[in-house]
Amino acid sequence: MDTITCIRTFITVVDEQGISAAARKSGASKTAVSKTIAHLEESLGVRLLHRTTRNISLTEVGRSYYERALPILDQLCELEASVHVAQAVGDLHISAPVTFSELHLMKVISGYNKRYPKVNINLRLTDHFVDIVKEGIDVAIRIAELPDSSLVARKLAPVRIVACASGAYLQEYGTPKTPEELLNHQCIIDTNLRSSFRWRFKRDDEHITVNIDKGIRTNGSRAVHQLLREDCGISLCPTFVVGDDIKSGKLSVILEGYESYELGLYIVYANRKHLSTKTQCFIDAVLTHFEENSDWKM
Amino acid sequence: MDTITCIRTFITVVDEQGISAAARKSGASKTAVSKTIAHLEESLGVRLLHRTTRNISLTEVGRSYYERALPILDQLCELEASVHVAQAVGDLHISAPVTFSELHLMKVISGYNKRYPKVNINLRLTDHFVDIVKEGIDVAIRIAELPDSSLVARKLAPVRIVACASGAYLQEYGTPKTPEELLNHQCIIDTNLRSSFRWRFKRDDEHITVNIDKGIRTNGSRAVHQLLREDCGISLCPTFVVGDDIKSGKLSVILEGYESYELGLYIVYANRKHLSTKTQCFIDAVLTHFEENSDWKM
DNA sequence: AGGACCGTCCTCAAATCAGAAACAATCAAA
DNA sequence: TTTGATTGTTTCTGATTTGAGGACGGTCCT
Numbered sequence: 001m002d003t004i005t006c007i008r009t010f011i012t013v014v015d016e017q018g019i020s021a022a023a024r025k026s027g028a029s030k031t032a033v034s035k036t037i038a039h040l041e042e043s044l045g046v047r048l049l050h051r052t053t054r055n056i057s058l059t060e061v062g063r064s065y066y067e068r069a070l071p072i073l074d075q076l077c078e079l080e081a082s083v084h085v086a087q088a089v090g091d092l093h094i095s096a097p098v099t100f101s102e103l104h105l106m107k108v109i110s111g112y113n114k115r116y117p118k119v120n121i122n123l124r125l126t127d128h129f130v131d132i133v134k135e136g137i138d139v140a141i142r143i144a145e146l147p148d149s150s151l152v153a154r155k156l157a158p159v160r161i162v163a164c165a166s167g168a169y170l171q172e173y174g175t176p177k178t179p180e181e182l183l184n185h186q187c188i189i190d191t192n193l194r195s196s197f198r199w200r201f202k203r204d205d206e207h208i209t210v211n212i213d214k215g216i217r218t219n220g221s222r223a224v225h226q227l228l229r230e231d232c233g234i235s236l237c238p239t240f241v242v243g244d245d246i247k248s249g250k251l252s253v254i255l256e257g258y259e260s261y262e263l264g265l266y267i268v269y270a271n272r273k274h275l276s277t278k279t280q281c282f283i284d285a286v287l288t289h290f291e292e293n294s295d296w297k298m
Numbered sequence: 299m300d301t302i303t304c305i306r307t308f309i310t311v312v313d314e315q316g317i318s319a320a321a322r323k324s325g326a327s328k329t330a331v332s333k334t335i336a337h338l339e340e341s342l343g344v345r346l347l348h349r350t351t352r353n354i355s356l357t358e359v360g361r362s363y364y365e366r367a368l369p370i371l372d373q374l375c376e377l378e379a380s381v382h383v384a385q386a387v388g389d390l391h392i393s394a395p396v397t398f399s400e401l402h403l404m405k406v407i408s409g410y411n412k413r414y415p416k417v418n419i420n421l422r423l424t425d426h427f428v429d430i431v432k433e434g435i436d437v438a439i440r441i442a443e444l445p446d447s448s449l450v451a452r453k454l455a456p457v458r459i460v461a462c463a464s465g466a467y468l469q470e471y472g473t474p475k476t477p478e479e480l481l482n483h484q485c486i487i488d489t490n491l492r493s494s495f496r497w498r499f500k501r502d503d504e505h506i507t508v509n510i511d512k513g514i515r516t517n518g519s520r521a522v523h524q525l526l527r528e529d530c531g532i533s534l535c536p537t538f539v540v541g542d543d544i545k546s547g548k549l550s551v552i553l554e555g556y557e558s559y560e561l562g563l564y565i566v567y568a569n570r571k572h573l574s575t576k577t578q579c580f581i582d583a584v585l586t587h588f589e590e591n592s593d594w595k596m
Numbered sequence: 597a598g599g600a601c602c603g604t605c606c607t608c609a610a611a612t613c614a615g616a617a618a619c620a621a622t623c624a625a626a
Numbered sequence: 627t628t629t630g631a632t633t634g635t636t637t638c639t640g641a642t643t644t645g646a647g648g649a650c651g652g653t654c655c656t
Contacts, residue, residue, distance in 0.1 A: 001300070001612080001613085002299070002300050002301050002302075003300050003301060003302040003303075004301040004302060005301075018633075018634090019633075019634060019635095020632075020633060020634075028614085028615095029614070029615055029616085030615095030633080030634070030635090031614070031615060031616085031634095031635085031636090032613085032614060032615075033634095034634060034635060034636095035613085035614090035635090038635090044378065044381055044382055044383065045382055045383030046381055046382065046383045046575065046579075050586065051633095051634065051635090052621085052622080052633090052634090053620070053621035053622055053632095053633060053634065053635090054621075054622045054623065054632080054633055054634085055622095055633070055634090056633090056634080059578075059582050060573070060578035060579065060581050060582040060585075061381055061575060061578045061579060061582065064381065064572065064573065064578060065377070065381050068377050068572075069377060072370060072373050072374055072377065075370050075373075076370055079363070079366050079367060079370065080342065083342055083344055083359055083362070083363050084342055084343055084344065085342065085343030085344045086343065274362065274366075275358070275362065277344065277359060280357075280358035280359045280362060281344075281358065281359060283358050284357050284358040284359070287358075288348065299643080299644080316602075316603090317602075317603060317604095318601080318602060318603075326645080326646095327645065327646050327647080328602085328603070328604090328646095329603095329604085329605090329645065329646065329647080330644080330645055330646075331603095332603060332604060332605095333604090333644080333645080336604090349602095349603065349604090350602085350603090350652085350653080351601095351602060351603060351604090351651070351652040351653055352601080352602055352603085352652075352653045352654065353602070353603090353653095354602090354603080
């Protein structure tokens with residue numbers, strides 16, 4: 001016998017001042033209501049209702065139980081309702097970086113959409129910084145060195161940015177051995193990167209910065225990627241873009257002894273007491289997906 | 299499937315970090331635990347746990363549900379425990395007036411004692427005013443005009459105090475028709491009454507007070523009653539003492555056109571948020587008994 | 597590779613539940 | 627007073643649900 005049903009039934013009986021009345025109200029049979037109350041009383045070992053053959057009245061214990069059970073039941077209902085899958089409705093505003101999302105996020109989005117079709121996904125792709133509170137963003141995917149400390153941020157995967165070029169290019173122009181040698185090469189500059197013209201490297205705790213000021217400039221990682229594949233030069237690229245090509249040998253990582261940028265992929269959301277179910281579910285889908293599915297880590 | 303059991307099981311699973319572990323802890327079978335969790339998830343329509351074949355981890359929704367369900371469950375347990383009949387143990391201090399209790403309260407006391415044998419009843423009979431808070435009284439029976447306003451008081455029955463005498467006495471000395479005529483009669487004075495020597499009457503909104511200063515004086519209602527039966531004179535008596543004799547004709551009410559004292563029988567207790575179960579049960583027993591059983595009201 | 601362990605599925609006996617009808621007690625109206 | 631309606635409980639039956647044990651696919655540790 002479900003305890004919550006028992007309590008709820010008891011409360012209905014009290015409110016309706018009668019077992020038959022409660023039965024009519026709740027749609028159950030008199031029998032069921034009567035038995036339910038009896039069961040509740042038995043499990044508590046206390047009489048909650050005085051019965052005459054004609055009507056019922058509250059026991060002292062019953063009155064106290066009623067008053068105290070009511071708010072608890074309310075809390076439980078609220079919890080249940082807020083968690084219930086039916087709550088996964090409405091709009092879900094997501095902010096995410098362009099190229100990364102096109103390459104790796106869409107699988108999560110589509111899976112989420114299939115599972116929670118009542119959620120209107122609003123995916124805003126941008127590589128600019130977005131104030132998620134101001135913009136009304138529920139959840140954001142970010143690539144950054146350190147996440148915004150005023151928000152909840154959970155790391156999904158590391159993001160390495162490596163210097164690379166095609167085999168054909170390297171064969172023609174040679175492979176630089178130190179960052180400084182990059183100055184003598186065709187460089188492709190992704191102006192989306194924070195410090196596009198200052199290429200930073202690190203070796204044995206020594207920081208090396210090279211100012212690249214000539215070469216093709218573009219603001220799209222995909223464009224950079226294409227140029228790399230077309231043997232146009234050397235560029236800094238996130239592994240999640242060039243990973244496949246590196247694995248297949250089409251592109252090669254150079255300056256491997258030097259550590260390049262080490263960024264992180266984060267999922268970020270506002271620090272509220274209770275996230276909505278749709279948001280929680282999305283966070284969960286993302287977490288799960290990138291636990292198993294970040295093969296660009298290499 | 300009991301909702302509370304479901305939630306409790308879910309919490310155990312989370313705490314023990316595994317279904318098998320939870321099963322061992324709670325003594326149930328793995329099957330039962332697994333099905334219970336599945337049932338809870340289904341009823342909510344949301345996955346609470348991520349499962350691998352090897353272990354489990356919380357979903358975002360699951361984590362939120364866990365955190366919010368925990369305090370609710372605690373409240374429910376506390377409520378259940380405080381109401382449970384097992385709580386009807388320990389001492390119950392009752393204060394009550396002497397004669398009334400001897401005549402009418404003992405049936406309630408004995409019934410209560412049989413039903414809740416683990417409660418140590420401590421019945422203090424006294425006709426003096428008792429500060430129930432200072433004296434550590436759980437519940438008091440009082441006869442008064444108006445109950446103490448700092449306490450919770452519930453009226454059990456009206457208490458009429460009537461002037462009466464035996465038929466033999468009235469035959470010998472005559473029946474007074476007005477209060478003033480009482481001065482020429484043998485009066486029996488109960489010194490327990492608040493204003494023992496000032497007998498008050500009311501007729502048509504006119505208050506009449508007669509100062510009785512001669513006659514037998516005693517401090518026991520039973521003694522007064524005995525003297526009345528022995529034809530010793532006229533006295534003011536509560537109907538709960540002389541009711542039977544009046545019904546049987548042994549004693550007669552005189553000055554019937556005049557209203558005499560109208561007091562109330564009250565059950566009184568401290569105004570706490572939560573009375574203990576034993577106290578509630580006692581209050582209930584008293585209320586119930588005097589609803590059906592105050593035939594002295596007449 | 598083998599063994600221990602985990603969570604789930606399957607099956608079947610046992611427990612539980614829902615609802616109809618019968619029942620005793622009470623009230624309201626004729 | 628009698629009749630009929632209503633109330634809460636009890637009894638009975640069929641239907642549903644539950645839970646334990648074993649089997650199964652999968653994973654971790656050695």
